[in-house]
Amino acid sequence: MTKAKSTLTQMNGYGELNKRTTYFKRYWQLYALLSLPILYFLIFRYGPMYGVQIAFKDFNLFQGINGSEWIGLEAFREVFAMNDFYITLRNTFMLNFLDLIVSFPAPIILAIMLYEIRSARFKRISQTILYIPHFISWVIIGGIVYQLFGTQSGMINGLLQGMGFEAIPFLTEKNSWLVTYLFTGVWQSAGWGTILYLAALTGVNKELFEAADVDGASRLRKIWHITLPSIKPTIVTLLILNLGRMVSIGFDRPYIIGNTAVREYSDVLSTFVYRIGLESGQYTLATVVGLFQAVVGLIFILGSNYISKKTTGDGIL
């Protein structure tokens, strides 16, 4: 009896193992493909977390991470006492929030417009033209912006003055600068942002539109009741991702479009980290700011996901 039972379990175990190996054998390529991204995350995303301890140490360049002394939360106290930290934090939130209002809807509107275009050829050409700005580096965009919007030397102000208007300080007065900053962002990213929405739209069943046509729905009605609902999950996902990034901000755009005259608005966490970390070599303080950003970012993304799940039923986690 016992013998029989043990043979049975043995056989069962063997069978399961066998099943697993054949499963693995059959799909090993998928695992092999998966291993590369996993490796990437281990090496480039998890590995560097080792360096987070710099935030709790009096980091000395020449002693290395292990040789430096632990200082507890002293660096955090120092950062939270810095006036610049709060200004840059406020600016980061402000620029990101305004960006969300101005730049987030732009690709949605653009994608719907592109979707409505009948001529395939015209559609392709416009898409290409809209994508181009995405591939131009911020350094070059910065150069173009300065040439166009300078107060005394810019083309736009040259035209304005030629027509007898006052020059507008697009780049040197903080509120005008904000508008320049936001719309440069729209120009650069809106076209590229349409890709995800257009991809979502290809999955819409054409019969819905035909049925709506039969019912005599106008174009706007169709957009409102068919197009928009079908890209709603995409919109929600992107919104959550954007909210999660509220506290982190790219370096190039504020650094290049910004200047000393509008420092009050253009100084953000990323430029702050660059200044104290790489320029003044205060690595401990820079790491503290980086860690702070990561923690707040995590809270934001979890929070917005929770709210989204509660209200719309869609989420990303």
Place this chain on the structure above:
Amino acid sequence: MTGNMRRGVMKKAAGAVLTALMGVSLLSGCGSGSNEGAASDGSGDGKRVTLKVEVFDRGNSPSPHTITNNWLTQYVQKEFGDPNNIDVEFVPVQRSEETTKLNVLMASASDVPDIVFVYDSSVFYRYAQQGGLTDVGELINEHGPNLKEYLGEETLKFGQLEGQQFAIPGKRAITARYNSYIRQDWLDKLNMPAPTTTDELYETLKAFKEKDPGGLGSKNIPMGLALAPSGYEPLIYSFIKPIQGDLTYSQRYELPLHEGFKEAMQFMNKLYNEGLVSQDFSLDEEEEQLAKDFQNGNVGFITEDVGQILYADGVLDNLKKNLPDSEVAAIDTLTNPNADNKYTKSRYGSNGMYIMIPKSSKRSVEAVKYLDWMASGDNLLTMSTGVEGENYVMEDGIPVVKEDAAQEIKDRVYNGGDMAILANGKVIGDQETNEEAWTVGFPKQNQELMRQSIAVANTDTIGPIVFDRPIEAEAKYGTALNDKLKVIIVQSTMAKPDQFEAVYEREMKDFMNIGGAELQKELEQALQEQG
């Protein structure tokens, strides 16, 4: 995906190939990396050692030269390396990312060159404080007699902290720094004499604006200004009261701690609001727009680094090309009400950059030997100027560059200034000789103006106070304060006149809060200790 998988052997095979390819490319990536590592370890053949030396890369190497293999590196290897059984390897660092890259290099004990350098004294102090530098005092005594003689005690002092020689300062050939240029043809047209005081300058600028002698309309810029030291420092130095006679605090961000700084800001505010200076100056940190405006003939007056506009095919030559009737004169006009109305202006200290040997370097002896070799014989001259008879000829003890030398010959020393790290500019002999040597390097037609410029720049100069201990607040707050200085200048200058007071007070309060107050306290204490 599963649908694809079912489509049979072909797809499977393709998948396997793809996977294999990705794996291989990943491996080959690692492979080439480790190969490079092996190569840079150098030829480990017995006693021959490798000395690694930093060099600035400006991305301007003419073919067939490269930054790590050119006529000068070969010269160093042949004249210094081979006789001493040393392989000299040059480690390029991009000029514009000098400090950032150096911070990274210093953090890695294995990759850091044996000789590194930096202009920024606070970076030098920080490295010294953190214990990252070799004390080279004894090494110089033992292996650097020529070096010691060349630099002299006065220059060596710049590299000493509390009695230890943590850096070998380069020597600066010329301490002249700033002067001013005015469009003489505009003055002539208005029948005005050249201004000789700050007040007269203001009147002249107003006349330039109102009477528009260039006939430029809205393009007219009476005084060209950029957010660059050569733009605002001469203005500020013409208002501040120096700390000790003709000496004052050395760092730019220490200017706001001087009496008279506010008056300087007030003056800039007046100039800006009356439309007398470039309206976009705050965007122009590289002086690109300023150079453009000046050579297009739109600018009446500027302050500049000595000689900056006089180089061959430079700003002045371009102006003459655009407007053949234009004429530019060097003048001294900014008088200081807080220093007996003298023409006070900044001068450089007699040191160049801080040359340092990291503590982790195992080749400190060879490093000092290399610098000693550079300071001996004609080596420095050869490294900065080339070969006598081919690149230059000696006239009255001054090396005159041969303009008609073949391009190939000229290209030998294309980065001579960056390789001859012991000298900033051409160090031939005393200051006057150096100035003359510098002048004859300019195009013939600009040499007279160059002589006048140097004379102006050497009048009533204020030099830096050198402390024998690091000012800790400089290392700690220097970068932030430097940044704040620019904000103070821009905000105070661009404020509406009735808001000037409030804006200035607000920014200055901020400046004091983020370290300015601590810095002031420490500087005053250091002054007292020095007596």
